[in-house]
Amino acid sequence: MFVAIRSTAKARSVISRRRSTTTAIAYCFASKMAAIGHHHHVAAFSTSPTPAAIASMLSDPTLLGDDPGANTFDVVDPGASAEEFEKGGAIIAHVRRMGRDDTKQAIERANAALSGWKDGTTALHRSGVLSKWSALIKENSEDMAKIMTLESGKPLHESRGEVDYGCSFLDYYAAEAIRPNSAGGGYMCPSSFTHVDGAPRGKIMAIHEAVGVCALITPWNFPIAMITRKAGPALAAGCTTVLKPSELTPLTAVALSVLAKRAGVPEGVFEVVTADRDLTREVGDEMCSNPTVKKISFTGSTPVGKLLMKLSSDSVKRLSLELGGNAAFVVFEDADIDVAVDAAMASKFRNAGQTCVCADRFIIHESIEEEFVAKLTKKVKELNIGHGMKDGVTMGPVISTLPVKNLKEKVTEAIKEGAKCVVGGSALSDLGPNYFEPTILTNVDTSSLIWCTETFGPVAAIKAFTSEEEALMLANDTTTGLAAYFCTKDLSRIFRFSASLENGIIGVNEGIISNAAAPFGGVKESG
DSSP states (O other): OEEEEOOSSSOOOOOOOOOTTOOOTTOOBOOOOOSOTTSSEEEOOSOOOOHHHHHHTSSOGGGGOSOOOSSEEEEEOTTOOHHHHHHTTTEEEEEEOOOHHHHHHHHHHHHHHHHHHHTSSOHHHHHHHHHHHHHHHHHTHHHHHHHHHHHHOOOHHHHHHHHHHHHHHHHHHHHHTTSTTSTTOEEEEEOSOBOTTSOBOOEEEEEOOBOOEEEEEOOSSSTTHHHHHHHHHHHHHTOEEEEEOOTTSHHHHHHHHHHHHHHTOOTTTEEEOOOOHHHHHHHHHHHHHOTTEEEEEEESOHHHHHHHHHHHTTTTOEEEEEOOOOEEEEEOTTSOHHHHHHHHHHHHHGGGGOOTTOEEEEEEETTTHHHHHHHHHHHHHTOEEEOTTSTTOOBOOOSSHHHHHHHHHHHHHHHHTTOEEEEOOSBOTTTOTTOBOOEEEESOOTTSHHHHSOOOSSEEEEEEESSHHHHHHHHHOSSEESEEEEEOSOHHHHHHHHHHSOOSEEEESOSOOOOTTSOOOOEETTO
């Protein structure tokens, strides 16, 4: 379990500790405006870039890769208007459409490159390549951020932050590559065996080795960071990789591949397979069934993670799975309310609530619920909603129309079951088909879908509690266990409550908890 603790004073500290059940993901050794009223600021973005226009927006258009050929699929801007979607103006690029045969070939190339990368390079060389890759991403950070915003919808300032966040994994594992316990290293310890006279006989030596070819399957919500979090440790260890990025955000992966080659990553070491939704299943099936692939690293939904486990069972592959969550956010009566509200805003509304560690269920002590809700509502009303490329926008669209439909249905159901909608609750169709108001619901029933299933959208569901025992019961009452948050000034409660939470990552007085140096993963059905 990783615990990030923010002091309620000005100084901040981070404390991490591991439980034996938690490991860092993918460390590849053998040993995831229709009547909006006056509540929110709304920004408009005039037109969605055409495939030619996106290249003109970049300092280096070659980041978009080579000509994809005739067999392609469309990449769309989720922040486009309804008119742009209808007229085809939401299409920002065409990407090569790859399937099972392409995946087989990519795996074969990765396998052919394995020996040269694993045994033919030093750890110091691999470290240097990762550092160079990171440096090139930083040099092209503005282009990378624009690409990411245009295909994922997140505000440009968030994309800029993700570029730095993504590079932190490459920097971290570049340093890890040359440590004594990295690939090629290990440890030596005394043997318990003895000679006849009782003297110690021999020593035990354990050597860490690269697993081999690793298949990486990444989601759309963090198009850079989810790739570098997986590829960084794999390449540092001497593994070769085959990446299948989300069909919704393949352009970032293509740009990363271009920069990887410039950094000196050899052919076959970082292969990229871009597939549309129709071909994704067969690509995943090939990755899981192909005996050459020795490890699968996947970030995504729990149902898909379970499917990958089943598909990988025949070849007994290693798996690193970071799956769905339904994070609780508990605020105790002694908490600093302003700190709690800031943490809640960061956790809930970053990337329009579309993060795997996003706070979904807000469990607030009854004595401070009114104050917390009032202050949170004030902050929510200050959000500036619009296209991510527009200056000043603080929240963009959700990724597609289906989440908008699901969010509206869940909010409507919760209200019918007794919840009160304090702010929001509706789609913002005048902005485009993929926008939804940031929403706060109070008095939410624990049987409502908005409470008992992952939201993945900008809706905060709030319920009051009276005792620490009740708060713990509510927080743990879920099949998932990825992240949780709580706010308190009581140091003994910090250790007591965090130890009782059934989650892999816990934020204390803090809403942003992921860090390259910390383990990242969950318990229960979160991986």
